[in-house]
Amino acid sequence: MKKTCNKCKVEKPLTEFASRANRKSGYDAQCKPCYNERKRRERRENPEVYRATRLAWVKANPDKVSEADRRWYYNNLEQKLAYRKQWALDNPEKRLWSTAKSRAGVRGIEFSIDIADVVIPTLCPVLGIPLKKNIGKCHSDDSPSLDRVNNARGYVKGNVRVISYRANRLKGDATAEELRKLIDYMECGGVSTAAAA
Numbered sequence: 309m310k311k312t313c314n315k316c317k318v319e320k321p322l323t324e325f326a327s328r329a330n331r332k333s334g335y336d337a338q339c340k341p342c343y344n345e346r347k348r349r350e351r352r353e354n355p356e357v358y359r360a361t362r363l364a365w366v367k368a369n370p371d372k373v374s375e376a377d378r379r380w381y382y383n384n385l386e387q388k389l390a391y392r393k394q395w396a397l398d399n400p401e402k403r404l405w406s407t408a409k410s411r412a413g414v415r416g417i418e419f420s421i422d423i424a425d426v427v428i429p430t431l432c433p434v435l436g437i438p439l440k441k442n443i444g445k446c447h448s449d450d451s452p453s454l455d456r457v458n459n460a461r462g463y464v465k466g467n468v469r470v471i472s473y474r475a476n477r478l479k480g481d482a483t484a485e486e487l488r489k490l491i492d493y494m495e496c497g498g499v500s501t502a503a504a505a
């Protein structure tokens with residue numbers, strides 16, 4: 309039996325999906341890597357909501373958590389979350405590396421770099437703007453972001469650089485050829501050379 313994930317659209321064996329009693333199929337609509345990625349993103353973007361949800365769940369399902377777990381959640385969740393937040397601020401390279409790794413896993417992109425390959429420069433090598441050293445909850449133009457220099461290749465040695473979030477966003481998944489055409493278009497005031505050629 310196989311099932312197509314509604315996120316990555318890849319057909320995978322049922323063991324790749326978490327079971328969900330409340331769904332008609334009996335399985336989650338998203339494969340485990342996609343589901344985990346989404347949960348991680350939600351936790352990252354909104355830790356307060358996640359913490360509140362988790363605490364409410366622990367309170368509502370005392371039979372599903374061990375006594376030790378329950379104690380731990382009540383006593384340490386606050387501290388643990390603060391610690392994690394601080395860890396992310398103190399370890400921006402590792403954070404860039406690990407988020408890229410999970411992204412690559414979900415999208416099936418080759419990933420063979422080490423944390424040491426992630427170097428955050430003082431200035432964005434594309435735009436020259438100063439880069440923030442740490443990564444907060446939200447992205448801003450000057451947040452560091454891990455770029456694949458050649459979009460067609462994976463996170464492999466020699467193909468990754470840390471550039472500003474803004475530069476990365478502008479680049480998107482464009483090819484050099486496409487960007488050249490875009491510049492021509494912008495500088496020629498909308499008179500397309502492509503159409504004329």
Ligand SMILES: [Zn+2]
Binds near residue numbers: 342
């Ligand atoms: Zn998937």
